[in-house]
Amino acid sequence: MSIRNVGGTPGGTGTFLLGIILAAIGGYLLFNQVHVYGGYWRWSGVGGYGTSFGITLIPLLLGIGILFVNGKSLAGRALTGLGALVILVGIIANLDIHFQQTSLFNTLVMLVLLVAGIGLVVRSVMPMPSRLPEPPPDDK
Numbered sequence: 001m002s003i004r005n006v007g008g009t010p011g012g013t014g015t016f017l018l019g020i021i022l023a024a025i026g027g028y029l030l031f032n033q034v035h036v037y038g039g040y041w042r043w044s045g046v047g048g049y050g051t052s053f054g055i056t057l058i059p060l061l062l063g064i065g066i067l068f069v070n071g072k073s074l075a076g077r078a079l080t081g082l083g084a085l086v087i088l089v090g091i092i093a094n095l096d097i098h099f100q101q102t103s104l105f106n107t108l109v110m111l112v113l114l115v116a117g118i119g120l121v122v123r124s125v126m127p128m129p130s131r132l133p134e135p136p137p138d139d140k
Contacts, residue, residue: 016124023117029110033102039094056090059083 060083066076 012124012126015120019117019120019122019124021117022113023121026110026113026115026117029106030114033100033106033110035098035100037096037098038091039096053090056086057083060087 059079063076063079063081063083066073067080070076
């Protein structure tokens with residue numbers, strides 16, 4: 001395997017590296033403009049009106065309790081995993097994400113860098129023509 005063969009195809013190392021650099025710069029600039037805030041934990045229907053975080057702890061705590069009684073319990077493992085998953089989903093569902101005010105030019109630069117980098121990475125793993133000239137056909 002050669003360093004010139006990105007993704008098992010001939011050529012493309014320079015294109016791949018340039019694409020990674022452009023995508024990383026564009027992604028950094030874009031994500032640097034985003035502010036994330038935590039919202040209140042509210043799921044209507046679960047726990048009624050108001051905050052409902054406490055009810056999501058029940059499967060997690062029940063599963064942990066079962067695992068302390070019997071560490072090999074499939075029900076305890078399932079309840080613990082389900083409880084942790086519900087809490088993780090609740091945290092993500094209650095995030096507020098805001099894009100910080102910036103100029104149109106800056107936004108376009110960020111998006112073009114990100115998309116151009118991704119495009120170059122995808123292009124680099126496709127077969128590229130050899131830069132060496134092909135020999136002339138042998139007329140016999």
